[in-house]
Amino acid sequence: MSGSLKLALVGCGAISDWHRMGLKEVPEIEVTAVVEPDGERARAAAEATGAPAFASLDEALDGGDFDAVDLMLPHRLHEAIAVQALEAGKHVLLEKPMAPSLGACERILEAAAKAEGVFMVAENAQYWPEVRIVRELVASGAIGDVVTAGVHLFLPPMPAYYGGDAPWRFDKAATGGGVSIDVGSHYVRPLRMWLGEIDEVVAAMERPLAKMEGESLARALFRFRSGAVASFDLMLTEAPIGRQDMFRISGSAGEILVGLGVTLYDADHRKGIRVREEEPQGYLLSYAGQFRDFARATLEGVPLEAGPEVSLGELRTALAMERSAESGRWEKVWA
Numbered sequence: 001m002s003g004s005l006k007l008a009l010v011g012c013g014a015i016s017d018w019h020r021m022g023l024k025e026v027p028e029i030e031v032t033a034v035v036e037p038d039g040e041r042a043r044a045a046a047e048a049t050g051a052p053a054f055a056s057l058d059e060a061l062d063g064g065d066f067d068a069v070d071l072m073l074p075h076r077l078h079e080a081i082a083v084q085a086l087e088a089g090k091h092v093l094l095e096k097p098m099a100p101s102l103g104a105c106e107r108i109l110e111a112a113a114k115a116e117g118v119f120m121v122a123e124n125a126q127y128w129p130e131v132r133i134v135r136e137l138v139a140s141g142a143i144g145d146v147v148t149a150g151v152h153l154f155l156p157p158m159p160a161y162y163g164g165d166a167p168w169r170f171d172k173a174a175t176g177g178g179v180s181i182d183v184g185s186h187y188v189r190p191l192r193m194w195l196g197e198i199d200e201v202v203a204a205m206e207r208p209l210a211k212m213e214g215e216s217l218a219r220a221l222f223r224f225r226s227g228a229v230a231s232f233d234l235m236l237t238e239a240p241i242g243r244q245d246m247f248r249i250s251g252s253a254g255e256i257l258v259g260l261g262v263t264l265y266d267a268d269h270r271k272g273i274r275v276r277e278e279e280p281q282g283y284l285l286s287y288a289g290q291f292r293d294f295a296r297a298t299l300e301g302v303p304l305e306a307g308p309e310v311s312l313g314e315l316r317t318a319l320a321m322e323r324s325a326e327s328g329r330w331e332k333v334w335a
Contacts, residue, residue, distance in 0.1 A: 005091070005298050008033035008060055010081065011072035012045035014160035015095065019070060020048060022124075022287025028295045033064040057081060061088050068117070068298060071095060074174040075181070079104040082119075083111040091117040091298045093290075096185050097315045098308060100176020105312060112308065118297045120304055121311040125189040127289025129281045133262050134249060137275065138194050142264060144253030146195055149230040151187045152248075154241045157209065162236075170212045178205070178214025179236050180321050185314035187246070191222065191230050192313055194249060199225045202330045203321035209236050220321050223330070 007029050009016055023029055031049040035057055036042035046053040054060035057069070068091035071081055078099045085092050092112070098105045098121050112119035125131055138146060161169060168174040175182050192198065203220035207213075216236040223229050245259035254266035262275040296302040316333045324331040 003028075003299055005029045005068055005295055006032040006066040008035055008064060008066040008069045008090075009045060009049070009051075009072070010035040010057055010060075010069050010085075012036035012038075012041045013072065014158075015072050016045065017160075018284065018287055019072065019291075021284065022289075022291050025288035026291040026295055028299060029291055032066045033060050035060045035069075057084060067091060068093065068294075070122075074168045075100045075176050076174050079108055082108050086111045086115040086117065086119065089115070089117060091294075092119050093122050093294050094120070094308075096121055096123045096311055097176070097181055097318075098311050099315075100181065102312070102315070102319070105315065109308065118294070118304070119308050120294050120297065121308040122290055123185055123189050123306070123311055123314065124286040124290045125186045126193070126286075126306050127293065128190070128283055128286040129279065129289075130258050130262050130283075131190040131193060131286075133276055133279075133281075134190070134247070134256055134258060135193050137256055137262075137264065138249065138251075142254065142266065143249065143251030143256060146226070146228050146249060146251045148228060149191060149195060149247065149249045150233075151191065151231070151246065152233045152244055153187060153246050154233075154235045154237055154244065155183075156238060156241070157212075157236050170214075172213035175214055177318060177322060178207075178212060178218070179216055179234050180205070180218045180318040181214075181315065183236070184218065184232075184234055184318055185311070187232070187234065188314045188317050190247065191232075195224045195228050195230065196226045197224065197313065198222045198317055198333045200330045200332050201317060201320045201324055203232075203324040205321065205325040209238065212236065215322075215325070218321060220324070222317070 031051050034045040035054045042053040069085045071094045082094050200223050205215035206217040209216035218234045220232040245257045247258035249256040257263045263272045264275050265272045293305050297304050320331040320333045
């Protein structure tokens, strides 16, 4: 690495804790400013990072010292703040989704094309160790030709993200939808990494968590351009839930399960064998990988592992699921 990157954390809510944890593993990036209008959260972030706090990006741009911003904001704010930062000459790391609409995404990408800095959409699943192991297994032919796959994840509304009197994730205007556009991208990206691009979807959406305006249950089938089909089940629930294998990838010669680690089933291991369990694994490690990629791009000019336009696949999939839930028909993702 050449030099170091001075970073401003913009938005110091729950996800910023996980971002700061990942940054501890990337010494090339130094947090030199935090931006948060809530005084209590701003003070906590400043204390945790040792960086000065600002109440707005305007104030930070006037008085702060940083080369890049890490934007962690409600989705409806993404376009305005990302464009402001890009036009100010800052490198931008923007939490997924890029924006809640394709039009807003187009405007952000136009601003990024005119800017000199790096623009990256933070989809940390790209760097999830288990997801990368599965990608290598699939590419090596460990389970033959992929036939089908599935995502199954029921999860509780964690208080840090959904607590308080009026959490913004319950507000459809703030998110642009429900669990599909918010949480779903972390599970759609792995499917795309393993099976290729999604062609069309058919979906049903419901609101079992009534206080959430967007859907809290999404059940769908994805048909990929390769011909493979995957199921997608995602629910936010306050009810007790049992053990889950998040991913199942089935092929002509075996199967891979991802839950607590990666387990391969093939002709030599019909009862399953844990794969590379000696390596560090776990979802939270993906954040360090995300920041390493951002550091390489900004400090060395290395192309991002996944450019910002790749994230349009997750947004388009969520929007196609919404259309399908209304139409009752298969809907094209890239129409």
